[in-house]
Amino acid sequence: MNRERKEHLEEILKLREENAFFRKTLNETSAGQELLRQRKEFAQVLKVSQAVVSELDLQKVLNLVAQSAREIIEAETVVVPILNEERDHYAYMAAVGEGAGEFANLQYKIHVGMCGWVLRNERPLLFGEPAEWWIEEKTPWEEGQQSALLVPLSGRKGIIGGLSGLGKKGGGSFTEHDLELLTLFANQVSIAIENARLFQEKEEVISDLEKEKERLAVTLRSIGDGVITADMAGRVILINKVAEELTGWSQKEAAGQPLQSIFHIINEKTRIRCEDPVAKVLSSGKVIGLANHTLLIAKDGTERIIADSGAPIRDRESRVIGAVLVFRDITEKRKIESELLKIKKLESLGVLAGGIAHDFNNILVAILGNLSLATANLSPEDNLFPLLREAEKASLRAQGLTRQLLTFSKGGAPVRKLASMTEVIRDSCNFVLRGSRVRCTYRIPKDLWPVEIDTGQMSQVIQNLVINAVHAMPEGGTIEIACANLARGREEAPTLSEAPYVKILIRDRGAGIAPELIDKIFDPYFTTKEEGSGLGLTVTHSIVTKHDGHIAVASEKEGGTIFTIYLPAVTVKVPGGKSTPRTSPGKGNGKILVMDDKEIVRTVAWNMLTHAGYEIVSVVSGEEAVQYYRKAAEDGHPFDLVIADLTVPGGMGGTATAAEIHRTHPEAKIIASSGYSNDSVMADYEKFGFCGAVAKPYRMQELLEVVARVMEE
Amino acid sequence: MEVTREIDVTGRICPGPLIAVAKEIRRLDAGALLRVTGDDPLFEETILEFCREGNHVVIETKREGKRVCIVLQRSTVS
Ligand SMILES: Nc1ncnc2c1ncn2[C@@H]1O[C@H](COP(=O)(O)OP(=O)(O)O)[C@@H](O)[C@H]1O
Numbered sequence: 001m002n003r004e005r006k007e008h009l010e011e012i013l014k015l016r017e018e019n020a021f022f023r024k025t026l027n028e029t030s031a032g033q034e035l036l037r038q039r040k041e042f043a044q045v046l047k048v049s050q051a052v053v054s055e056l057d058l059q060k061v062l063n064l065v066a067q068s069a070r071e072i073i074e075a076e077t078v079v080v081p082i083l084n085e086e087r088d089h090y091a092y093m094a095a096v097g098e099g100a101g102e103f104a105n106l107q108y109k110i111h112v113g114m115c116g117w118v119l120r121n122e123r124p125l126l127f128g129e130p131a132e133w134w135i136e137e138k139t140p141w142e143e144g145q146q147s148a149l150l151v152p153l154s155g156r157k158g159i160i161g162g163l164s165g166l167g168k169k170g171g172g173s174f175t176e177h178d179l180e181l182l183t184l185f186a187n188q189v190s191i192a193i194e195n196a197r198l199f200q201e202k203e204e205v206i207s208d209l210e211k212e213k214e215r216l217a218v219t220l221r222s223i224g225d226g227v228i229t230a231d232m233a234g235r236v237i238l239i240n241k242v243a244e245e246l247t248g249w250s251q252k253e254a255a256g257q258p259l260q261s262i263f264h265i266i267n268e269k270t271r272i273r274c275e276d277p278v279a280k281v282l283s284s285g286k287v288i289g290l291a292n293h294t295l296l297i298a299k300d301g302t303e304r305i306i307a308d309s310g311a312p313i314r315d316r317e318s319r320v321i322g323a324v325l326v327f328r329d330i331t332e333k334r335k336i337e338s339e340l341l342k343i344k345k346l347e348s349l350g351v352l353a354g355g356i357a358h359d360f361n362n363i364l365v366a367i368l369g370n371l372s373l374a375t376a377n378l379s380p381e382d383n384l385f386p387l388l389r390e391a392e393k394a395s396l397r398a399q400g401l402t403r404q405l406l407t408f409s410k411g412g413a414p415v416r417k418l419a420s421m422t423e424v425i426r427d428s429c430n431f432v433l434r435g436s437r438v439r440c441t442y443r444i445p446k447d448l449w450p451v452e453i454d455t456g457q458m459s460q461v462i463q464n465l466v467i468n469a470v471h472a473m474p475e476g477g478t479i480e481i482a483c484a485n486l487a488r489g490r491e492e493a494p495t496l497s498e499a500p501y502v503k504i505l506i507r508d509r510g511a512g513i514a515p516e517l518i519d520k521i522f523d524p525y526f527t528t529k530e531e532g533s534g535l536g537l538t539v540t541h542s543i544v545t546k547h548d549g550h551i552a553v554a555s556e557k558e559g560g561t562i563f564t565i566y567l568p569a570v571t572v573k574v575p576g577g578k579s580t581p582r583t584s585p586g587k588g589n590g591k592i593l594v595m596d597d598k599e600i601v602r603t604v605a606w607n608m609l610t611h612a613g614y615e616i617v618s619v620v621s622g623e624e625a626v627q628y629y630r631k632a633a634e635d636g637h638p639f640d641l642v643i644a645d646l647t648v649p650g651g652m653g654g655t656a657t658a659a660e661i662h663r664t665h666p667e668a669k670i671i672a673s674s675g676y677s678n679d680s681v682m683a684d685y686e687k688f689g690f691c692g693a694v695a696k697p698y699r700m701q702e703l704l705e706v707v708a709r710v711m712e713e
Numbered sequence: 714m715e716v717t718r719e720i721d722v723t724g725r726i727c728p729g730p731l732i733a734v735a736k737e738i739r740r741l742d743a744g745a746l747l748r749v750t751g752d753d754p755l756f757e758e759t760i761l762e763f764c765r766e767g768n769h770v771v772i773e774t775k776r777e778g779k780r781v782c783i784v785l786q787r788s789t790v791s
Contacts, residue, residue, distance in 0.1 A: 102732045112762050114727045114755055127726065127754070138754035139779050145752065146726035166726055 248299030365697030369604025437476030472510025622652025
């Protein structure tokens with residue numbers, strides 16, 4: 001209790017004693033004297049009230065009020081019921097005196113008890129001496145009962161609670177005079193209580209605002225874009241974390257600086273300094289976007305391509321009070337864009353290359369075919385033999401290249417069927433490693449899940465990787481190939497889905513790939529080889545991606561490279577795999593109809609097949625083929641086999657020709673032939689009514705094998 | 714049924730009797746009986762309201778002049 005207040009109280013007590021004294025000794029007091037005394041007493045109450053008013057903490061105010069009231073009316077106990085916001089309950093928010101502890105946390109409905117009556121009626125209540133007893137139907141006070149004195153506390157907007165004295169100290173009853181004093185006191189302190197309440201609410205609002213501010217600041221700082229705000233003078237107020245990173249200036253250094261000095265932007269091409277965007281926003285009051293090709297130069301000189309925009313910050317009255325600048329680093333995006341551009345260019349190049357490759361392929365048919373024929377007619381001891389072999393080898397390389405180009409130019413989706421990678425891998429490796437000094441070891445589980453692949457394309461993938469591995473080990477060595485089932489792709493690499501995958505690992509022990517090159521190896525035309533095309537890995541990547549797969553590369557320190565391929569696995573049961581038995585070309589016997597629009601192809605086929613002993617008729621179009629086939633059948637010398645080119649410009653292609661022939665002669669055996677090894681018909685020839693498929697350019701061995709097999713069926 | 718506890722709050726004034734009853738009832742087992750006597754003018758209605766709120770059963774109310782005597786049974790649901 002502060003000293004001042006104590007003094008006031010002492011004075012009150014003194015006055016009270018005097019008052020009592022007057023009452024006892026003087027039955028009559030002069031009205032003037034009584035008035036003077038009362039005034040003095042009231043003045044003291046006012047002073048105590050002032051001490052209460054200067055306090056702002058609500059609970060402290062209430063405690064102080066209860067204590068003071070108890071002293072003023074000399075009560076055993078004083079409690080302070082306060083109404084809740086809905087005004088349907090009251091709670092004892094403070095209590096002093098005897099049994100005060102029992103009141104803690106008690107809450108009652110507004111219609112309960114004497115307090116309830118006072119709060120409802122907003123009237124004081126004296127349960128005591130002879131005074132008028134307001135609750136009429138209830139019995140009035142009698143000597144021996146506890147007396148009670150209650151007054152309402154009224155705020156600016158009505159009742160807020162009450163003051164309740166329970167039991168007069170030393171027994172007996174509260175008096176009307178007590179009632180007057182307590183009412184005066186209540187009137188004074190209710191404002192203090194209300195103020196403290198408001199103050200507390202305000203504090204809560206302020207702390208909410210502060211929390212909100214904190215949250216906004218955190219949000220702003222963690223936003224993914226750079227954000228800088230500036231005041232009307234163009235000076236930096238706030239700069240978030242990303243902006244700190246991009247500009248190289250910290251919030252501390254930047255605050256208060258003119259924007260110009262921390263946000264240094266130039267035109268990428270002219271390298272001329274750009275106009276200060278904040279100044280532009282402030283002068284125009286409009287949102288602005290930044291010109292393309294803007295380079296932000298950081299404090300340390302780092303240059304970044306950025307995209308940004310500026311906007312005015314307005315207050316409630318819509319006056320411009322500053323500007324906010326939002327920007328982001330698009331250097332990466334730009335890189336990707338140029339990457340995409342490269343791919344697009346490549347695609348159009350692919351279309352072009354494909355066109356050329358197609359013709360080129362037909363020419364190769366002639367060259368390879370004639371070479372095969374020439375060597376077949378020559379004894380291996382002949383001087384010309386090795387020369388022709390060299391020419392054949394070179395032609396085969398050219399054929400490989402054309403095949404890459406064709407895959408590329410087709411660009412389309414792979415034609416998939418259920419297959420096992422085991423076969424694809426073994427076949428491709430055997431093919432590539434023939435006659436090489438490199439060996440291959442396999443670790444492939446027997447139960448490797450099947451995959452849905454275009455086997456032609458996937459063979460190319462494996463071949464490309466194995467060829468690169470061979471190139472990496474010019475002295476020879478071992479390539480390790482391992483496969484595994486992966487139940488959940490995501491566990492292995494974040495780019496994969498949750499689904500199961502088949503993992504294929506191809507490892508060589510070559511020189512490895514320099515770290516600065518490893519990002520480039522999939523780029524088209526990137527090669528470190530004298531005779532390289534730089535297309536192998538590009539095609540590989542494109543095929544794997546088109547199969548919804550993923551390819552990764554790792555170069556090992558001690559030398560060696562690992563390529564890893566992930567392909568979506570099919571984990572349902574595979575229908576019994578079909579494998580084609582190899583047939584060796586024997587002395588041919590039978591009549592074959594060859595349909596191709598290119599003369600060189602027809603000539604080569606004719607040469608190869610007659611060389612093998614078959615009887616050949618060749619035609620240039622599908623219509624002719626149908627005609628010849630039917631005629632021969634009618635004449636009793638039917639064809640045993642038809643080889644039909646799939647693409648005939650401006651005429652009936654192989655598929656239509658086959659359908660037409662089958663219409664009248666469903667038993668006819670027809671082989672599809674095409675320069676596009678990944679033509680969907682080639683991959684799935686049976687579905688289109690063919691008994692076999694043979695890729696152009698023909699190699700004698702291959703052509704004869706297919707022909708012999710189909711003839712035998 | 715036997716009354717388990719008995720309290721007299723005669724002479725005590727609102728909310729004293731209510732506080733006393735609330736305290737006593739917490740000590741009783743569910744279903745036990747409490748007799749309480751008081752003379753505060755609002756005694757009866759306050760105790761009856763308290764019983765309604767807490768689902769306690771009012772077994773008996775007797776008035777002798779100003780004194781009211783209430784027997785209540787502690788709620789079985791708590
Ligand atoms: N297994 C490997 N070991 C070392 N370097 C490799 C390997 N595979 C690919 N490379 C590098 O990647 C480049 C691109 O390969 P690729 O696209 O297949 O084209 P090319 O083989 O025609 O050069 C190669 O020139 C080589 O530098």
